[in-house]
Amino acid sequence: MASRKITIEPVTRIEGHGRVTIYVNDQGKVEESFFHVDEFRGLEKFCEGRLYFEMPQITQRICGICPVSHHLAAAKACDAVARVEIPRPAKLLRELMHMGQLVQSHGMHFFHLAAPDLLLGFDADPATRNVVGIIKANPELALKAVALRRYGQRIIERLGGKRVHPNFAVVGGVNAPLSPKDRDEILADHAEALATTRTAVDIAKGWIEANQETVSAFASFPSCYMGLVDHEGGLHMYDGEIRVKGADGKLLAQFRPEYYLAHVAEHVESWSFLKFPYLRKAGWPQGTYRVGPLGRLNVVDKIGTPLAQEEFLRFRQINGGKPVEGSLYYHYARLIETVYALERITQLLDDRDILSTDVCAPAPAAKIPGQGVGVIEAPRGTLFHDYSTDEDGRLTRVNLIVATGNNNWAMNTASGLVARAFVNGNRLTEGMLNRVEAAIRCYDPCLSCATHALGKMPLEITLVGPDGTVLDRISR
Amino acid sequence: MPRTLVIGFGNIDRADDGAAFAVINTLRRRLGRPPLGEGETGWEETGGDLDTVFLHQLTPETAESLVAYRRIVFVDAHVLENAPEIHTFPVTPDFEPAAFTHHLTPAMMLGLLKALYGAEPEGRVVSIRGYDFDFRRGLSPRTGELAAKAAELILGLVENPVQG
Numbered sequence: 001m002a003s004r005k006i007t008i009e010p011v012t013r014i015e016g017h018g019r020v021t022i023y024v025n026d027q028g029k030v031e032e033s034f035f036h037v038d039e040f041r042g043l044e045k046f047c048e049g050r051l052y053f054e055m056p057q058i059t060q061r062i063c064g065i066c067p068v069s070h071h072l073a074a075a076k077a078c079d080a081v082a083r084v085e086i087p088r089p090a091k092l093l094r095e096l097m098h099m100g101q102l103v104q105s106h107g108m109h110f111f112h113l114a115a116p117d118l119l120l121g122f123d124a125d126p127a128t129r130n131v132v133g134i135i136k137a138n139p140e141l142a143l144k145a146v147a148l149r150r151y152g153q154r155i156i157e158r159l160g161g162k163r164v165h166p167n168f169a170v171v172g173g174v175n176a177p178l179s180p181k182d183r184d185e186i187l188a189d190h191a192e193a194l195a196t197t198r199t200a201v202d203i204a205k206g207w208i209e210a211n212q213e214t215v216s217a218f219a220s221f222p223s224c225y226m227g228l229v230d231h232e233g234g235l236h237m238y239d240g241e242i243r244v245k246g247a248d249g250k251l252l253a254q255f256r257p258e259y260y261l262a263h264v265a266e267h268v269e270s271w272s273f274l275k276f277p278y279l280r281k282a283g284w285p286q287g288t289y290r291v292g293p294l295g296r297l298n299v300v301d302k303i304g305t306p307l308a309q310e311e312f313l314r315f316r317q318i319n320g321g322k323p324v325e326g327s328l329y330y331h332y333a334r335l336i337e338t339v340y341a342l343e344r345i346t347q348l349l350d351d352r353d354i355l356s357t358d359v360c361a362p363a364p365a366a367k368i369p370g371q372g373v374g375v376i377e378a379p380r381g382t383l384f385h386d387y388s389t390d391e392d393g394r395l396t397r398v399n400l401i402v403a404t405g406n407n408n409w410a411m412n413t414a415s416g417l418v419a420r421a422f423v424n425g426n427r428l429t430e431g432m433l434n435r436v437e438a439a440i441r442c443y444d445p446c447l448s449c450a451t452h453a454l455g456k457m458p459l460e461i462t463l464v465g466p467d468g469t470v471l472d473r474i475s476r
Numbered sequence: 477m478p479r480t481l482v483i484g485f486g487n488i489d490r491a492d493d494g495a496a497f498a499v500i501n502t503l504r505r506r507l508g509r510p511p512l513g514e515g516e517t518g519w520e521e522t523g524g525d526l527d528t529v530f531l532h533q534l535t536p537e538t539a540e541s542l543v544a545y546r547r548i549v550f551v552d553a554h555v556l557e558n559a560p561e562i563h564t565f566p567v568t569p570d571f572e573p574a575a576f577t578h579h580l581t582p583a584m585m586l587g588l589l590k591a592l593y594g595a596e597p598e599g600r601v602v603s604i605r606g607y608d609f610d611f612r613r614g615l616s617p618r619t620g621e622l623a624a625k626a627a628e629l630i631l632g633l634v635e636n637p638v639q640g
Contacts, residue, residue, distance in 0.1 A: 135588075167515070
């Protein structure tokens, strides 16, 4: 069989490189700003020809931080391809693993990435504006933050055998039940994890109250919002229908995940490898939406756990019941979701079916030509896995829309707004870099997870004059 | 010999990004230990004077497992055009503000270790030039050669800390 090899220069092939290019006019005012992600998503093509049931193992290797999201979305897509209904206990166990993932990922983001901005300030000395600064300011909390992340990781490990790239979800369910010992050990550490998270919620709220003007204005803009909702319109991270609301909070669409292509289109720009998803019926760019914690809390009607619901009601009052627009509110929303995940863990562990050994449906038919879609709310937002196979189960087409892709337009808009506010003239400053980073960081993008080779820059900002001359460049 | 951990990290599904995996397993063979399989970290077998583990990436909760070591050798791939193909250098605690990355650098890991637990092990990076980061397993021929040499270098470093 003839084959073709497509060669792509290394810089475009190695994930982990974000660029912002800012174009200024003769007066030094920002004309345009672009956030580029040099991420070539070759994985979809790479998967073609593989057997569909390999996907839960293959696709989670896209990322070392949220492999569980890809693992579970892939398993859901495979269930759909195979036309199998998984047993209820398997669904509970998959969700339990997902909650562990949410706790570790959200916990990591808040304490490691967001808190230095919030607690130490955007203009603090870079030598101290980091997690070490947080440790010095509050060593006890720092140790608890590490324990919180470990708590989430241990749930994943107990279910999947390891913390990163677990082997758990399979077509039709999961490959092992939960033991009573593991359930009891997860419950034993739960109270401390919840207490740490509630402390973090108080920190975030305190910071918001003290910096109300900044929080309301910084990278704040109208958009549509997307997230999964359960049958009562409540927050659900594993299952449900996809709901999209407009900037005014009105319902624009609600649909089952398998019909996503009828509702979601992807716009292409020549300057980015990432596409720009949008809601078809609203058109481009009016239909661009935000996903992730802010997107989810802006579309749901309620949260089904008491402490998170209490906090959600406060969140809803921020903009008088309408969608909350400020990017910095992502941090608050992320912590509310962490409270939800921890409360949901106890709900799941208390369920009568959680220790059941009925965790996998019978093997599917050997011949399964078809298509299947799996959608899950990854920590960073809605994640789509869509597979088509031939009758032997070999993949003929793979389409992945990842959370960071869904937020591509939003990150561009956020960084552009910050550039317009803080760039003036022909020089870039550390403060400007800090703020552009902070704006993008709200969305917790996953740019650098698949490879970590020494020597890559996570972010580079280039300032370009009206004649195309590079006026300044700053990188981290 | 001070208690030493050789900690490799990278992504074995991205060709040369898995260079450290090859280095760790070469070391393990030289030390008479079974090589790590896919998904194995080696943490379960630690407790000796010279331990070897492989991780996908360095993350904060890894710090508590490092407290007991006096010396840590970090092994990774690099893409630095102006550095030696086997790039080795001492590393000390540091903590730059993280932009959006979710993993830690060796300096950041040592910084976290110092700040959280007051531990200050001697740190060294041994980094191997990667040339191919495609979606596949196995190293490019050149990086494979370098990985074998790096394993020998690390054995030398372990026996003589001032070398390199």
